[in-house]
Structures are given as C-alpha cells and as structure tokens.
Amino acid sequence: HGYFYQHNYQLPLCFLWEGFQHGMMSALSSFRSLLPCARLASSFRLPSSTGFFARTPDISSFWRSTSFSRGLATALPFRQFNLPPSSSDLPGDAMRTSRRSFSTRNIRGRLFYKRRPKMVPSWKFNLRSKWLEGAGNRKGVCTKVFVCAPRKPNSGLRKVCYVRLSNGRVVKAYIPGIGHNLQVHSVVMIQGGRKSDIIGCNYVCMRGHYDLLPVKNRKSHRSKYGITRPQTEPKRKRFQSLTTQVDRRLHFYRTGEEVGQDEPVKPAIPYVVRNNPPVTYRHSKPKKKSK
16 A cells, blocks of 8 residues: 555556456455455455456556445445545645646647737828838938839839938838939938839839939929929910901990001900919809709
8 A cells, every 4th residue: 555655556567467466356355255244245346357457557446446445435434444545635746746747738729829919900100101200201311222123014124222211211212203313322302102013112212302303304293203393485475466357346346446457456355364364164064953
C-alpha cells in the first residue's frame, strides 16, 4: 500500500504482471474461506483473467470496482483493511499529478493568436493621403526622380519621384504633364491624389509651385498644370460694328431723326457689351405648372 500511494498507484517494473495476477487470485480464494459472515462470502467474486486485471494494473480501482469492497463497507469500517484512498481523499500534490501535463486547447485555429476585433475602426481621414497629416498639401524635397512602367493594360513611362516631406515622411509622388525640370534636391509642393496605374503612388506634385515649372503650351485644364490665364484680347473688341442703311431707316421710323451716313446709330436697347453679361440666362426649360 505504501509503495502504491507513493508512486501514484503504478506497479513497479520489476514485477511480472502474470505472476502477480495468479498470486493475487490464490490469496483471494484462500481469504474467501476466512470471511466472518456468509453475506461477505456470497458477495465476493474472483475477477476473471479477461476482466478488469487484463485491462489495467490499478489496484485501488480494482478494490473499489468489485462487489467485495461493497460487502466490506457494510460489515467493517474502511480504515481497518487499510485500503488505498480514493482520488477525493488524496492531498493536493497527488491529485495534481493525475491530471494532464499539457493543454488541449486548439492553438492552430483563427481565434487563438488573432482574436475577433471588438471594434472595427472607421477612419475619418483618407488613408491614401494620410502622411499629409490633415493638411491639404505639403512642401517637400525630391530625393530621387525616375520613371516607371504603369500597370497593365497601360504602357509607357510614368515620371515619378520620391519626396521627403516637411514632416519627415518619404512618399512616392507623380509628376503630371508633358515634360518637367525636377531633379534631386528640387523643392516641390505635394497634394493628395492617386495615380491608379502606378504602384504605391498616392500623391501628385503641383505644377507651378516652387521649383516645378508649369507645362508649356497648355490651353485646356490650365489650373491643373499651373498656367495663368493668357493675356489675349477678346474677339468682340477686335471687330468694329457697322451702320447700314437699314439701321438708319429703322432709327428714323422709331425716333423721327435722320442720321447721316458716317454718324453712328444709337441702339434701340441701351446695353453695354462686357466680358461677363449682367444677366445669367437659364438654359434649362422652365417646368410646366400643374393645373
């Protein structure tokens, strides 16, 4: 009993299990004739070789699994026979050694290393232009100017540059327009704007700011390429209005005044020709009123 209690009820390896089994069965058969009452003798049965002993060498579970132990419990107290205690009677260290020494938790699934997020953040800023840090545009210095091929199906060479911004971030920016004068250490102004056919390019250099010059000979979309309005004379100022004989006759019918051939005729409606008309006209048709 002391050996079993000390070594967690495991039999020593030096014993031969078959010899121990036959010796135990012979001892139990001789002990059956010495039982104090007929009730214990009738309730006690020898275990078969194919029964419990063939499955496990645990002696304490054998004593508690047979009907012999139930008969002893009714006749005599438990402590007289010095039986091995159950797992509930063991101290803390002995019970701890009977448990698993490893965890059965699945650590290969999704919910171990990467848990489900408790809250999915909704950002209040544009993730593509986040290194502007809330500003509409930022000043920067070019660290590298080069060309790269666009994504499929586009082809050609896109002019791009790496720019170190005033906040210390280095970003990849696209140089718009035909031709540019940027080189290393050139100062540029950067604004947000993705170039979809260039990998990792979410910023655009602003033409006409700092060292980056405007595009030459650009007529349309001038504000995107830093071009001011050209100083040209409007067409209506280059033409001279003529007074015909029909205008002089209509003026005579209206006012009764005769106008000479070289004299200008006053218009019927006094108006001034301007670049911007004083009245804005609606080009859309007026809505029909429902009756």
